[in-house]
Every structure is written in C-alpha cells, then in structure tokens.
Amino acid sequence: MMITVHEDGEQRGQGRYRLTDTEDGHVWGVCAEAEGLFGEPRRGTYELFGWVPEGAEVRGWVGSRVWLVPDDRTLDPWLLEDAESLAPYPGPDGLVLTGLDDYEGPPEGYRGPVRLHDGRRWLGSCREFARVLPPEHAPPPLVLRGLAPSDRLGRALAAGTRRARDLEEAWLEIRDDRGEPLTDRLLRPRIRSWRASSRGTDLIDLELDGELEPVPEHAWPTWRRWLTGPPETPGAWAGLDTRQRGAWLDLVRERGCRIGHQDRPPGQAYELDGRHITDEPGLYLALGEAVNGPGGYFGGCLDALVDCLRGDFGHTAPASLLWRDAAAAREHLSRVLAPEGESYDLLALVLEVLAEGGMHVTLA
Template structure:
C-alpha cells in the first residue's frame, strides 16, 4: 500500500499541496492529500572485492555521504549518498554497499582500486568493484486526492488527448499547516486517470504517472510529519535525532529557509550558540541556524552557503558577536574531517575562519 500524507485542519492542511506548471507558473490544482510522495529512491549496489577495512568493520548504515576515491587519482572521487552496508559475502572477501549515486556515479568501465571514506574517517579499500544498477521499473503513481482543479487542468481533462494529458514539467509545492512554504518536488507528470473524489463535490482524485524528483525515503517520514505541522517553537528539537535524520531535518530547514524572507537584524547583535549537541556536520549548521534565526532557523547548510548567508539577506548584519557555548563538543567530533579527495582538514577551524571573514566575532563560553 502506498503511504498517505494527511493534511491537517488549518489553512495549510486544506491546500497543502499545489501543483504548479514550471515554465509560466500557472496552477494546475490544489489538494490536501498526496499518495506516493514517500517511497524509497533508486539505489545502486556496489560489490567491493578484496575489501580491507580500516579499523572497525563497516556494518549497517554507513553515512549520509560516502566517497569512493580512486587510488591512482586518474579520475575524481564520486559520491554514494545514504550508504548502507549489507555486510561481506560468505565465501568471498567482498563487501556489499547500497546507496544513491550522485549524478552518474563512476566513469563508464572504471574498475580499478578505490578507497572509501565517510567525510570523517577512512572506511577501507578494495582492489576492484562491480556496480549493479537497480532494475528499470514503471514509474509509480502519484495520486492527488481531493484536488480542486484549475481552469487549465479542467480544459486538459475535457480534451483527453495524449498531448493534453502530458503536463510536461511541474512543481509540487508543499506548505505547512499555517500555509507557509516548506519545500517542493519537481515532477514530469502524465495524467493516468481521474475520478470524482470522496473528499467533496467538484473535487477529483488525480492519478499521475510521474518521474518524481527526490522521493522522500521512509526514515525521513517522521521529520516531515513534524515539519508539516509547522516549524518548531523551541530550539534543539533535532538534538535527539541520529545523523541520518538530522540530515533530513537540515534539508527541510534549508529548503524552507531559502523560501522565506529574512529581514536583516541590526548590526552589533549578540547571538548565543548552544554547542552541546554538535556531534556531526548537520548539527553544526542546525545549531548555527538557530543561533541566528531562532528555532528551525537557517543560516547555511555547508561552508559555502554559510559564507553566502554572512553577506546579508538571511537575518544577519555585520558586525556581530557569536557566543559559542561548549565548543569542545564540536572540536571533538569535527576537527578531523576529510575532503572528497580524502585530504584532512579541521571543519570547526574552517567555520570559524568563514565567520571571521563575515565579521562575526566568536567568543567561547
């Protein structure tokens, strides 16, 4: 059964999802409930032969980002996102990893030795590998229930031709219960079927055969359910989450934050950063965002984005002061990071340097 996202009782619940044509922005329709948004993305499988671990074995969920670094340095590293280990094959020395390939994955035909790291530590190396792509499957349905169709959609349904029912490219814009924009997903929708909806007169259930850009995996479902109600009212609501879920939380913080207006505060502000829970990279940016822009606030999701936020339009006006409490926690967990190529660097020191360049004076408490 396809899981259902249920709308709440507020304004955003009644019109939580807006299907919008991408080129000119006209609205195909509005609804409160969508089926098919939550589903597992296509995952590739890597079988790493001659696997030699660096230290502890690689088991279960491995990391948000695992880099495969060619030992001969003849090509750039490539990224496997949301990587999981299925363990080592019996009777072989091969480790099996699954994950979502970033862009195209390794160069065609490349099989040479690679080393793997998760951005913090080296995981191990292999002498060669094979990559198995997931089987091609028909695009699953996305069903918009209780849809109030716009005039253009009514016209397309009345025509009923193949061309009229191909909506080309569209955005599924998603709002929270207060009606504030939260995030969106890119679709290439083709209308498969429509029927009167049990949700009310003049409403339809619209079934789309689509190629959904970035489906929402199951582990992120509780995070989305929390944010669809509205932003958190107190800071640190993410503190009890694991790294995988913190990453999902940060993604929504980023997407929502880039859609909101952030009036820049006056210069000379004093910001308080609670560093007790900064034990991984997502938590670093979540804590920074809340220090500057309050609960659920955004102020960069990587070093480059942080530098952009310091230039203005994200709540900050230089100069200002950031009082960082319990910085030792971040130093313990983030001072030994690795670039995609595997070069070591100190993420905390780099962030402090970027803050200084943005005229954010940092003190410690």
C-alpha cells in the same frame, strides 16, 4: 510501504498541496492528500571484493556521504550518498554497498582497487569492485486525492488529448498545518488518469506520471514533525542520529530559502548552543538556530554559509556570536576528510568564514 501525507481536519479545506505551472504561476489545483511522494530512490549497488576494514565493521547505514577513492589517485574519487551495507556478502572478504550515485558515478570501466571513507574516518579498502546497475522500473504515480481543479485543468481533462494531458513543468508546493510554505518538488507531470473523489463534491483524484524523485522513506518521521509547523523551541533535532539530522537540515534549508528574511541591524549578539554539534548537520542546525531561532536556516555547507553572511538571511555585519560548549565541535569536526582523503579542520574553516563575513566569534 505507502505513505499518504495529509492534513488534519481544520486545514483540509485549504489544501496542503498546490500544483503550480512553473511558466505562468497558474495553479492547476489544490488538495489535502498525496500518495507516491515517499519511496525508495533508484539506488546503485557495489560489490567490493577483497574487503579489508580499517577499524569497526561496516554494517547497516554507513553514512550520508561515502567517497570511493581509486588507489592510483590518477582518477578523481566519486560519491555514494546515503550508503548502506547489505547482506549477503560476496564471499568471506566481501562487502555490498547500496546508495545514490552522484551525477558522474564511477569512472567508465574502472574496476581496480579503491579505498573508502565517510568524511570522518577511513572505512577500508578492496582489491576490486563491481557496480551492479539497479533494475529499470517505472516509479509509482503521484496521486493527488481530493484535488480542487482549476477551470483550465478541467478543460484539459475534458479534451482528453495527449497534448492536453501533458502539463509540461510544474511545482508541487507543500505547506505545513499552519498554511506556511515548507518545501516543493519540481515535476514534469503527465496526467495518467482521473476520477471523481470520495473526499467531496467537485473534487477529483488525479494520477500523474512525471519523473518525481521520491523522498526517502527514512525521512518520513522528520517530515511528519515539520508538517505540524516549525519547531517552537531550539534543539528539537538534538536527539536525532546523523541520517535523520540530514533530513531535518534538508527541510530547514528548503524552507529557509523560500521564506523571506528581514536582515537585522548591525551589532546583533547571538548565542550558539554547541552541546550537540557532533556531526556536520548538527553544526549547521545549531548555527541556523543561533541566528534565526528555532528551525532557522543559516547555511547548510561552507558555500551556503558564505551566501548567508552576505545578507538576506537575517544577518547584517558586524555582529558577535558566543559559541558555548565549543569542545564538542572541536572533538568531532577538527579532523574531517576531504573527498580525496586529506584531513582538514572543518571547525577552523567555519570560524574563518564567519570572521570574513563580519561575525566575531567567542568560543566558550
């Protein structure tokens, strides 16, 4: 599936995409449409033999973070992100998982027994696993359609040399329909080709190579919603599943770290709607909206929450937070699993961090 992300007619002239040199801020060009931004990232595959499930069958999407814990505990666990279970299975007691390996991946040469969990429950164990390396394939190019090029880019295209076509490092900045910054992607763009565009006079279609990690296609519905502008009412994410909430939180985080926040004076009273906190993304989405309104950001993990409490994200200590319907978070987040598999109380840790950051919390 090729997803082309574009603007509506009113915003087309302003350009949703801006290609900007990271070194000097020069804008190479602005355009309204892009192809190749979405796709399937390079996923690793694991074949698990002698699979023994613990509880429910592991089928379909498994979780955003699945930890593989070696049985002997002499090696650290490793992470498989956005994990899915695929058919066919290797024998009657086998399981096939695909996902995004973390930067370390599995220990070199290790094939022994492992136990798996998704941060909330143990999924099962296997006597042996094999990691199948994904096939090498060139990612599709990024095509910026209807690009209004800068004079500097025009000179580079006219020169046509390999050196002139290497733009070294650039940000692809992405704005919503209101022209406000949403997110960006870091590129090392090399010009593959260009041609006159049918989008308008003096515009070009610019085709780039450049190590772009595609946005997963499953995130497209969330992006489509955010490209129209930030939500105007709280809880727009509440009906999403955990995978989609994760994609929503990614955009909230990226936008929240780009826009400026004016810290409010001390003594603010916030109110949190806790009805939909059934997973970790929901926790941080609800907390962000309580402090900074619909679509607001106030941390996406414990470390980020600590940073937000220190200032520059709308909060100034001391303040108070009324956490309504806290029973949902107690039910779903009071017993989660650390990477090694030890159980801990995430809700209690969040409350501790908030208190240390000058936020007095009342649970209701």
